[in-house]
Amino acid sequence: MSGTTTAGARLRAAGGGANRWVVLFVLCVSLLLVALDATVLHVAVPSVTEDLRPSSTALLWIVDAYPLVCASLLILFGTLGDRVGRRRVLLAGYGLFGVASAVAAAADTPAVLIAARALLGVGGAMIMPATLSVLRAVFPDRRERATAIGIWTAVAAIGAATGPVLGGFLVEHFWWGSVFLVNIPLMALILPLGRWLLPESKGSGDGPWDVLGALMAAAGVLGAVLGVKRVGAGEAVWHLQTAGPLLAGAALLLLFVRRQRYRAHPLIDMRLFSRAAFTTSVGCIVLAMLALVGLELIAVQYLQLVLGLSPVETGLRLLPLTFAAMAAGATGSSTLRRIGPRRMVGWGFVLTAGAVLLLVLMGQHDRPLLLTTGFVLLGFGLQTTLFGAYESMLSEAPAKSAGGAAAIGETSYQLGAGMGIALLGSVMNAAYSPRLAAVAGVPGEAGSAAANSLGEAYQVAARLGGPAGDALRTAARHAFVHGLHVTLFVSAGLLLLGALMALRLPRTMECPVGPDAEDGIPDAGGGPPDAGAGVPQERSGPDGRTGAWVPARREPVEPARSGRTAH
Numbered sequence: 001m002s003g004t005t006t007a008g009a010r011l012r013a014a015g016g017g018a019n020r021w022v023v024l025f026v027l028c029v030s031l032l033l034v035a036l037d038a039t040v041l042h043v044a045v046p047s048v049t050e051d052l053r054p055s056s057t058a059l060l061w062i063v064d065a066y067p068l069v070c071a072s073l074l075i076l077f078g079t080l081g082d083r084v085g086r087r088r089v090l091l092a093g094y095g096l097f098g099v100a101s102a103v104a105a106a107a108d109t110p111a112v113l114i115a116a117r118a119l120l121g122v123g124g125a126m127i128m129p130a131t132l133s134v135l136r137a138v139f140p141d142r143r144e145r146a147t148a149i150g151i152w153t154a155v156a157a158i159g160a161a162t163g164p165v166l167g168g169f170l171v172e173h174f175w176w177g178s179v180f181l182v183n184i185p186l187m188a189l190i191l192p193l194g195r196w197l198l199p200e201s202k203g204s205g206d207g208p209w210d211v212l213g214a215l216m217a218a219a220g221v222l223g224a225v226l227g228v229k230r231v232g233a234g235e236a237v238w239h240l241q242t243a244g245p246l247l248a249g250a251a252l253l254l255l256f257v258r259r260q261r262y263r264a265h266p267l268i269d270m271r272l273f274s275r276a277a278f279t280t281s282v283g284c285i286v287l288a289m290l291a292l293v294g295l296e297l298i299a300v301q302y303l304q305l306v307l308g309l310s311p312v313e314t315g316l317r318l319l320p321l322t323f324a325a326m327a328a329g330a331t332g333s334s335t336l337r338r339i340g341p342r343r344m345v346g347w348g349f350v351l352t353a354g355a356v357l358l359l360v361l362m363g364q365h366d367r368p369l370l371l372t373t374g375f376v377l378l379g380f381g382l383q384t385t386l387f388g389a390y391e392s393m394l395s396e397a398p399a400k401s402a403g404g405a406a407a408i409g410e411t412s413y414q415l416g417a418g419m420g421i422a423l424l425g426s427v428m429n430a431a432y433s434p435r436l437a438a439v440a441g442v443p444g445e446a447g448s449a450a451a452n453s454l455g456e457a458y459q460v461a462a463r464l465g466g467p468a469g470d471a472l473r474t475a476a477r478h479a480f481v482h483g484l485h486v487t488l489f490v491s492a493g494l495l496l497l498g499a500l501m502a503l504r505l506p507r508t509m510e511c512p513v514g515p516d517a518e519d520g521i522p523d524a525g526g527g528p529p530d531a532g533a534g535v536p537q538e539r540s541g542p543d544g545r546t547g548a549w550v551p552a553r554r555e556p557v558e559p560a561r562s563g564r565t566a567h
Contacts, residue, residue, distance in 0.1 A: 035159025069121025072222035078129030078407025093126025098187035154329025223249025289416030324379030352381030432483035
């Protein structure tokens with residue numbers, strides 16, 4: 001028993017050693033589960049509705065409780081991991097995620113399912129930033145870390161894309177609770193494996209943890225995301241239930257930023273945002289997710305409602321996007337070294353904008369080759385952009401703030417997704433609805449109801465029947481395709497704006513080495529550098545920031561020009 005414990009301790013101490021790829025595997029499995037859970041329930045909603053009979057409000061909370069809670073707590077748990085240990089927070093997240101999955105699977109009332117989904121969100125918020133900050137710790141060399149981040153982002157894409165496919169299979173062959181049960185055996189595997197293999201790392205730990213600041217950040221993000229989601233659901237911005245959360249969230253976030261600027265030991269060092277590369281990377285993540293999620297939502301409606309594909313056929317049509325994203329993640333490291341962050345992120349945006357403009361050729365009839373080509377370019381371009389932005393953001397932050405930086409990146413990801421649904425959904429509705437206001441032979445009330453969505457238009461047309469129903473159905477299809485084209489043009493404009501934003505990123509990939517390198521990591525094993533061969537140690541540079549001790553046996557790296565600003 002003691003021998004096993006000692007072996008595990010040696011593996012954890014060698015955070016930058018040969019076992020780092022095994023650590024990456026553990027981190028990717030946990031990320032896969034979190035990404036899956038964000039989308040796996042969508043196809044099970046009809047079964048949940050039939051079994052539990054939730055009200056419309058309760059059903060909305062069943063779907064939204066997980067992403068809302070997860071997004072709001074990312075900063076809280078990301079910064080807590082910097083203080084008490086990222087491995088500790090990650091392992092606690094594993095345990096909570098497994099327990100919440102069991103509760104969700106056994107839920108017999110809407111309230112229990114909502115509570116379980118909220119607990120899953122807490123577990124997800126503990127896991128997401130910790131995986132990225134632990135990854136930074138076990139890959140001190142930026143070139144290897146770029147490869148690891150490529151794998152990490154590809155796994156996230158796989159999880160998000162396969163969630164609906166896996167959920168559809170489980171619901172078809174078992175019952176809706178099985179979409180949660182799949183988490184339990186995997187968590188039972190990675191919890192002991194992570195406890196044995198994952199290295200502990202933390203920030204400086206100076207001063208008390210700002211509990212009030214963490215709660216302000218959580219409440220602020222919750223209000224902002226909730227308000228954005230309500231806008232995306234079609235509610236007017238000036239309604240109290242929409243404007244209230246938005247204004248309260250914005251006010252709390254502004255107070256949080258002000259509080260952090262004047263605290264001696266802030267949760268998040270706001271000086272990070274004075275670095276052009278860090279701020280630009282965060283902005284690029286928001287824009288990339290804004291385009292991706294909004295377009296995916298509209299594309300699914302187009303495939304099912306306009307082309308008449310089944311859910312399984314729709315999932316298969318979207319698979320090329322996933323495979324292209326995986327390819328972009330796998331080749332991202334070499335691409336980043338070859339062309340640098342600026343061109344990688346910028347050309348990724350341009351490629352994605354080109355794919356979006358190509359998809360404008362979609363019409364009333366199925367064009368499989370066009371759709372496949374567009375989805376491949378879209379997946380490769382967006383994943384290239386996200387890879388370059390995440391890698392630049394994480395490498396720009398000092399090691400002691402890795403958890404906070406990861407939380408900022410993940411919060412940006414969630415905000416971008418919510419804003420994408422809200423903004424592009426609003427554009428779609430603005431272009432779609434007016435064309436159904438006066439359809440020949442269709443009563444005004446029926447036209448107004450059909451203007452809400454294409455699915456509702458089909459229902460109204462079926463009730464009308466006859467020539468009026470046929471006219472409404474045809475008009476709705478044409479209006480939807482018109483709205484899709486307008487939305488694609490707006491999305492392409494946003495993506496080109498992202499390409500311009502990327503010009504502020506560094507031209508080349510900087511790989512600093514030596515005692516004063518900025519890519520340092522916290523001490524994972526204790527003792528001076530010669531106490532554990534190849535074990536990275538945290539040291540203080542001339543400017544007070546941390547650096548990494550680098551083993552003498554290291555390939556020479558040509559100095560690169562830095563795009564960083566003075567700290």
